[in-house]
Amino acid sequence: MDPSDWRIVRSTPLLGAVSQEIAQSLVGNQPVSVYRKGETLFRQGEAADAFFVVLGGWIKLYRVTPDGNEAVVGVYRRGETFAEAAMFLGGRYPVSAEVVTDSRLLRVDGRVLRRRIMEQPELALSMLASASYHLKALVEQIEHIKLLSAPQRLADFLVRLASAREGGATIEMPYEKALIANRLGMKPESLSRALAKLRPLGVSVDREQVSIVDVAVLVQFVESGDRGEEGF
Amino acid sequence: MDPSDWRIVRSTPLLGAVSQEIAQSLVGNQPVSVYRKGETLFRQGEAADAFFVVLGGWIKLYRVTPDGNEAVVGVYRRGETFAEAAMFLGGRYPVSAEVVTDSRLLRVDGRVLRRRIMEQPELALSMLASASYHLKALVEQIEHIKLLSAPQRLADFLVRLASAREGGATIEMPYEKALIANRLGMKPESLSRALAKLRPLGVSVDREQVSIVDVAVLVQFVESGDRGEEGF
């Protein structure tokens, strides 16, 4: 783990809020693991004995139903942690995790973590903050699926990627369209059509590159209850 | 708080796993609060200074959009706790809470809780388990909205109420249909129709009473990908 990796670690809500020593003792001498696209980190129902810090790449968490369909419930990237809380729920992962682009991860052992929590209650507060963060993300996702149309969910997704609320932006689709579609609760075909519907709002696509004339227009589109009939 | 209330408190994942003294110190001398249907406990964005234990009645947690629509993200009942984790995320509730039937609650102060966590790491582990539990519930909800049809979601809801996986059951709709519908991500009209579609599968409704001939049939219906065209 080089200094820039360490900076990423310290930028996470979980490992950034605790003291240098605690963070060091949890991840300090862990080797960085490199995974290739398609690899499975763990499956739902397996014993949860570790959580992960993403140093680079993208990881998806998903659930599979008895008949084989899958629902993506989260996609994580550099600077995020996942599966921290799973270790406390009967010790089983409630979801499966798969690497969707070549990735670099830190794997943090659960037993060490538990021991540290008993010794250092401040770490528990960080863990709780982290769990709250995930809780909030899930709540927002439910809100979006229930109340927003497919084009609105896509617009919201783009706004978040642009990490700005106004002005122009050019962003790159971070992973496959099929995965974005699932993450947003729609089919790939619907994603294409949603993208087409955003064109009148100043969104143009060329391969992976998406240009947005004015992000504020998209923000407005997401927040207005209407379905954008006056935009062209 | 009488002995039966205390039994409920000790049946929660959060306060049941810690020592008698810790539980006692958190909720022991709290008065039981009584709320009437329609009262608001807190609104999203407010400072989160307490969490709640439900002794009786039903509470809904929901998000409201700028244009006034609401999405219910959870409904809690006797023996459940809610909003425990909110106090650790910038100290703001990410949702609003409203009493949907007359209820009896315990309100646990956040400052006391934080102090106890620092003193008693085992409490921290219980908090984390509790947060994990909520996390899992939300993940399942997302899975259901994304992958199941309205009748399937209703069937799943009924199965959970019946708290059995096979045999017959008679259950009572716990709160208004409109709330059930929102909770399941549909409109009240769709709920009526979903109920009608379950009739061939052995579900009959009379007022609040729902009778199920064989719960296993509903379980099967939820788990099969198909939309139930062979059920009568």
Added chain:
DNA sequence: CGCGGCGTTGATCTCTGTCAATACTTGTGG
């Protein structure tokens, strides 16, 4: 060059939301 994966586009169908009309339930006041 041909193949395979991925994305787009088109035609069609199904489900759910919307709007409106109609019971049913409950509470109120004459």
Added chain:
DNA sequence: CCACAAGTATTGACAGAGATCAACGCCGCG
């Protein structure tokens, strides 16, 4: 005790969003 009003649930007709099925274009790769 009954008439009436208000809130709640059901039913019907219709429209729209998104899924499905199928065809095609694009691009990278052997």
